[in-house]
Each structure stands twice: as C-alpha cells, then as structure tokens.
Amino acid sequence: MKTVITSEGENLNAPFDKRFGRAAWFCIYDEGSRESSFIKNENASVTGGAGTRSAEKMIELGVTKIISGDFGPKAKELLEKFNIQMVILQDDNLKVQNIIEKLNK
Amino acid sequence: MRIFSLDLYREYSLLSSAYIIIAMPRRRRLRKIVAPPGFRGYKPYGVNSSKNESVELLYEEYEAIKLADYDLMNHLEASELMGISRPTFARIYESARRKIALALVETKEIKTTYGNAWMDKNWFICKDCYARFTIPINTRSHECPICKSGEIETIKQ
Amino acid sequence: MSYKITVASGKGGTGKTTVAVNLFHFLKDRLNSNIQLVDCDVEEPNDVIFFPNAVKINQEKVSQFIPEIDIKKCTFCRKCVEYCEFNAIVVIPTVSFAEVNSSLCHSCGACLVACGENAISEIAQPIGHVNFYDINSDNPLAEGNLKIGSAMQTMLIKELKKHVSDQIEIVIYDAPPGTSCPVVETIVDADYIILVTEPTPFGLHDLKLMVNLLDEVKKPFGVIINKAGLGNNDIYELIEKKGIELLGEIPFTREYASHYAAGNLLSDIPEEISLSFKEIVSKLENRIIIYEGNNYFKW
Known part of the structure; x- marks a missing residue:
C-alpha cells in the first residue's frame, strides 16, 4: 500500500503541501513497512496541466492513496479512473510527520 | 455543504454483499442522483398508534419523485439524467409513489436510505477527524483513511 | 489595405x-x-x-482539430508527451494508457510530428460559428x-x-x-x-x-x-x-x-x-x- 503525502520539503519535518499538482515534493509512505522516501515534483512549475502530469506520475508509481489539500478537476478525473483514493486535509500547520503518525495510530 | 447519514447505507451494503454470496443476482446498475434528500425521514403526527413501523424510501426513489413531480420532467428526460433506461425509471418512480402512499394511508414513518444510488462525485467526510476522501470502487473498506474511524458521512460538494 | x-x-x-x-x-x-x-x-x-432588421445570410462552422491516440498502434514511447507544450497528453506505459485532454490541447499539431508510429490522427471538434448578417x-x-x-x-x-x-x-x-x-x-x-x-x-x-x-x-x-x-x-x-x-x-x-x-x-x-x-x-x-x-x- 503506497501512500503519497504532498510535502513542501524533502524531509518528514517539512510542512504538508496543500497543493497536489504543484506540490514541491511527494512523500511516498509505505503503510506496511512504515518506510518513507521523497521524490521531487518535476511538474510543480509548468504553465499548464500540472495536475494531469502529477496524476500521471502517481499512476506510474502505483500509488493507492494520496493525501493533499485539494485536487484539481483534471487530476480528480484521472485519479478516479485509476481507482486511487484521494484524501483532503484542510488543517493548517500540519507536518508530513504528523500525518504519518495519524496513519500509524 | 449538505451532510447526511451513511449508517443505513453501510447496513445495506453489508446485507447486499451477503445476498450476492448466496444468490448471485444480476448486478444492479447504480442510479445517478444529483443531490441526496435534505432530510433523514418524515414522521406522522397526531397519530394514536405507537407502532414504530416505517417504510424505507431509497435515494433513487426520492430522486425520481423530485425529477418527475417537482422538476416536472418527463420520464425520458429524467431517466437520462439518472443514467438509467426509461422503463427502469418508471419502475423506481412507481415504487416510490406506492411507498409514499403506504406511509400516508397506514401512518408510517418514511426513512430515507442510500439504496443503489451514487452521487455525481462520491466524496465522504470523517465525523471524527474531518478528513474528506473518495472511496474507489475497488476498495471494500468504508472507514476513514486517516484515523480509521467508521463514523463517515457522504458529502455533496 | x-x-x-x-x-x-x-x-x-x-x-x-x-x-x-x-x-x-x-x-x-x-x-x-x-x-x-x-x-x-x-x-x-x-x-x-x-x-433590428438584420437577417442572417450565412453561417460557417469553425472547428478545432484535436489529436486522438490509437491505443493499438501506440508504443507508449511518450515522445508526444515531451513535444506537447501544454501538457495535454497523458501517457502511462505501465498501464498502457494514452489519452489527449481536449481542454488543454491548443491544436498545434506537434504531437503528430512527434509520433513515429502513426498512432495519432486528428478529429474535428466544433468550437463555434462565424455568422454574417445583412x-x-x-x-x-x-x-x-x-x-x-x-x-x-x-x-x-x-x-x-x-x-x-x-x-x-x-x-x-x-x-x-x-x-x-x-x-x-x-x-x-x-x-x-x-x-x-x-x-x-x-x-x-x-x-x-x-x-x-x-x-x-x-x-x-x-x-x-x-x-x-x-x-x-x-x-x-x-x-x-x-x-x-x-x-x-x-x-x-x-x-x-x-x-x-x-x-x-x-x-x-x-x-x-x-x-x-x-x-x-x-x-x-x-x-x-x-x-x-x-x-x-x-x-
């Protein structure tokens, strides 16, 4: 079970990024082995279609769940098509670490 | 944002999955509804009887009544909106009317239940941690993906 | 002029x-x-x-050409994705998925040039009319x-x-x-x-x-x-x-x-x-x- 948490930085103490398509980093977290790794979002600053490209990346990575602050219409459509669960958290001041702790409870 | 109960839906899905194992019926097509009813049920008042009987009005039945008798659509238009055939629409509509008539005449409560409906976009909210999320069709679990709480409700965005 | x-x-x-x-x-x-x-x-x-006395005398349909990817011919090489300036093409090799998002597409035709497999063709999609009134x-x-x-x-x-x-x-x-x-x-x-x-x-x-x-x-x-x-x-x-x-x-x-x-x-x-x-x-x-x-x- 691969879960992606959008992150503003490359470590677990980084703030949770509330954007999906234009998130700075993606934290890939394995709920089974509790291991996490980070990949940079190459599409964060493209002029258009960031959501589509990021969704494409998620499908390629075989992610099953994405935790972010919001999803654009085009990303939603693609993620829905490939049965990827979308989770929206709206709390401010969340760190990636806090979300992982919640998942582990 | 309108929020409504999913408890009955979960009961229903448990029942129906049990049913599938025994009888394997024809898969029921989901009926698209635009918005869930804005109430959980109706209760008669000024009634002596203390019998606690009720009829269950499915969301798609509520939607059929709304489209045909409130929005004054003809059956063809309404069926297209719900993504079902015209005869199926007619059947749901007929069933809805009979249930309402039964409730009125026999002074029963009306309770709304999820039935075979699906929202335009299926989004849920966790009543404990307020996470909002989708449940992809291939997943069986109906719990919050963050805090694992079973207290979830659908939301209409 | x-x-x-x-x-x-x-x-x-x-x-x-x-x-x-x-x-x-x-x-x-x-x-x-x-x-x-x-x-x-x-x-x-x-x-x-x-x-008030205008009479419509002519109408011409205007179409945009949207590329369509033939999944049977596509080798999922992603060359068209690289060519597309507008990120309008989604190709996911692992699941053999290729699609053009028409709302992002600007009909520039670059993907047709990119595709070496002839898997992309264009279909006309109406965008409106030009009308003339007397x-x-x-x-x-x-x-x-x-x-x-x-x-x-x-x-x-x-x-x-x-x-x-x-x-x-x-x-x-x-x-x-x-x-x-x-x-x-x-x-x-x-x-x-x-x-x-x-x-x-x-x-x-x-x-x-x-x-x-x-x-x-x-x-x-x-x-x-x-x-x-x-x-x-x-x-x-x-x-x-x-x-x-x-x-x-x-x-x-x-x-x-x-x-x-x-x-x-x-x-x-x-x-x-x-x-x-x-x-x-x-x-x-x-x-x-x-x-x-x-x-x-x-x-």
Whole structure:
C-alpha cells in the first residue's frame, strides 16, 4: 500500500503541501513497512496541466492513496479512473510527520 | 455543504454483499442522483398508534419523485439524467409513489436510505477527524483513511 | 489595405458595443466609405441586437482539430508527451494508457510530428460559428459565436478575421472585455485602438491595465470616456499625466441608457450624444486620411 503525502520539503519535518499538482515534493509512505522516501515534483512549475502530469506520475508509481489539500478537476478525473483514493486535509500547520503518525495510530 | 447519514447505507451494503454470496443476482446498475434528500425521514403526527413501523424510501426513489413531480420532467428526460433506461425509471418512480402512499394511508414513518444510488462525485467526510476522501470502487473498506474511524458521512460538494 | 479600428476596454460594461455600433453608423454617414463591423466578443456577440432588421445570410462552422491516440498502434514511447507544450497528453506505459485532454490541447499539431508510429490522427471538434448578417449596408455584420464550454476564443477570433476582405476600407472590431488572449488577438493587427472607459475607480483601474498592454504591443490608441458625469475626476488626471489622446466624452443620461436597454441604439439618438460621436468621428477621420495618404505614397 503506497501512500503519497504532498510535502513542501524533502524531509518528514517539512510542512504538508496543500497543493497536489504543484506540490514541491511527494512523500511516498509505505503503510506496511512504515518506510518513507521523497521524490521531487518535476511538474510543480509548468504553465499548464500540472495536475494531469502529477496524476500521471502517481499512476506510474502505483500509488493507492494520496493525501493533499485539494485536487484539481483534471487530476480528480484521472485519479478516479485509476481507482486511487484521494484524501483532503484542510488543517493548517500540519507536518508530513504528523500525518504519518495519524496513519500509524 | 449538505451532510447526511451513511449508517443505513453501510447496513445495506453489508446485507447486499451477503445476498450476492448466496444468490448471485444480476448486478444492479447504480442510479445517478444529483443531490441526496435534505432530510433523514418524515414522521406522522397526531397519530394514536405507537407502532414504530416505517417504510424505507431509497435515494433513487426520492430522486425520481423530485425529477418527475417537482422538476416536472418527463420520464425520458429524467431517466437520462439518472443514467438509467426509461422503463427502469418508471419502475423506481412507481415504487416510490406506492411507498409514499403506504406511509400516508397506514401512518408510517418514511426513512430515507442510500439504496443503489451514487452521487455525481462520491466524496465522504470523517465525523471524527474531518478528513474528506473518495472511496474507489475497488476498495471494500468504508472507514476513514486517516484515523480509521467508521463514523463517515457522504458529502455533496 | 483596410484601416482597422479596434474598440476595446479593460472593464466590461463601459460601452464598447455602444461605441462600436455608433462609430460604424456615423463613420458610414460621414465618410460614405466601404466599412464593415466585426463583433469579436465571441462569448456574447450582441452587436446584431442593435440592428433590428438584420437577417442572417450565412453561417460557417469553425472547428478545432484535436489529436486522438490509437491505443493499438501506440508504443507508449511518450515522445508526444515531451513535444506537447501544454501538457495535454497523458501517457502511462505501465498501464498502457494514452489519452489527449481536449481542454488543454491548443491544436498545434506537434504531437503528430512527434509520433513515429502513426498512432495519432486528428478529429474535428466544433468550437463555434462565424455568422454574417445583412444590415442594409455595403458589407454584412460579421460575428464569431463560440460554442458554450469551448475555451478557444482566440482561435475563433483568428478565423473570424480571416473572413474579412482586404478590399474593405475601414474595419471596426468590437473586442471582448478584459486584457487576456482574445483581446490581444483582436488588437494585434489593428491600426488604431479606441479604449472605452468610464470615470469610476473600476474604469480607472482597468484602463491602466489596458494602457500597459497597449504600451507593450506598441499600438496607437485614444480614449473615449463614456458615462461622463458619473464618478470622479481621477481618470482625467491619468489621461493628462500619461499624455493619452482623449477622443471624446459621451455624457451619461438616463434616457439614453434606457434607450440602449430597449435595443434602440441607432434610432432617435439624443442630440448631445450624436454631437459627441460626430466630434469623435471627425478626429478619427484625420487619422484615416493620414493613413490612406501614407499608404498611397508607399505605393
């Protein structure tokens, strides 16, 4: 079970990024082995279609769940098509670490 | 944002999955509804009887009544909106009317239940941690993906 | 070569259509020349409303070509994805998925060049119509009418402009409101731009945006202040400070506004309004004569 948490930085103490398509980093977290790794979002600053490209990346990575602050219409459509669960958290001041702790409870 | 109960839906899905194992019926097509009813049920008042009987009005039945008798659509238009055939629409509509008539005449409560409906976009909210999320069709679990709480409700965005 | 005048404004509702339709009327009267009105506000073309006897004489469909990927031929090499400047193509090799998102596609054709497998073909998708109306004039009123939901305003305006003949002496483009791509498309080949504004804080703010845009594209322009008498004097200060040509002012009167609302723009024009337009037209006339002279000598 691969879960992606959008992150503003490359470590677990980084703030949770509330954007999906234009998130700075993606934290890939394995709920089974509790291991996490980070990949940079190459599409964060493209002029258009960031959501589509990021969704494409998620499908390629075989992610099953994405935790972010919001999803654009085009990303939603693609993620829905490939049965990827979308989770929206709206709390401010969340760190990636806090979300992982919640998942582990 | 309108929020409504999913408890009955979960009961229903448990029942129906049990049913599938025994009888394997024809898969029921989901009926698209635009918005869930804005109430959980109706209760008669000024009634002596203390019998606690009720009829269950499915969301798609509520939607059929709304489209045909409130929005004054003809059956063809309404069926297209719900993504079902015209005869199926007619059947749901007929069933809805009979249930309402039964409730009125026999002074029963009306309770709304999820039935075979699906929202335009299926989004849920966790009543404990307020996470909002989708449940992809291939997943069986109906719990919050963050805090694992079973207290979830659908939301209409 | 025709002399092209674009009537534009940053803010909506300042009176572009009022000015465009009236200019057409008074220029035709005064110069007796071969003139055409072209409604480029393709999302809500309403110039035609002010010609009660207009009859639609022709309609042409405008289509956009959207690429389609044949999954059977596609090798999922992602070359088209790399070529696409607009990120409109999704190709996911691991799940053999390839699709074009038509709302992002700009129909540039780069993916067709990219594909070595011949897996991409184009299908026509209608984006709107170009309509022509007979309005008892030498030339018909031309308008673009965008299909609801389409985002291809600029493309439709481009097509619409192709339908305007070179032989026409004066062309008036009625632009959409704002300063975005469709407006730029309406301005880009104009010889002169008339900015319609109103003396309100909103009119001032959006006029500034428009002036910046025109400075960038280096086009000559003048300002008409519509609804003069409302609001405040800030807009006059800006015009003076920047040395902008003030073509004229159209006074605000309630009667004229209700006249407009009833669709009677060109009948029983109040004296003061018609005077304003005549003054504007005489200023424009000088520009047109200079332009024609210049072009004559170039020949």
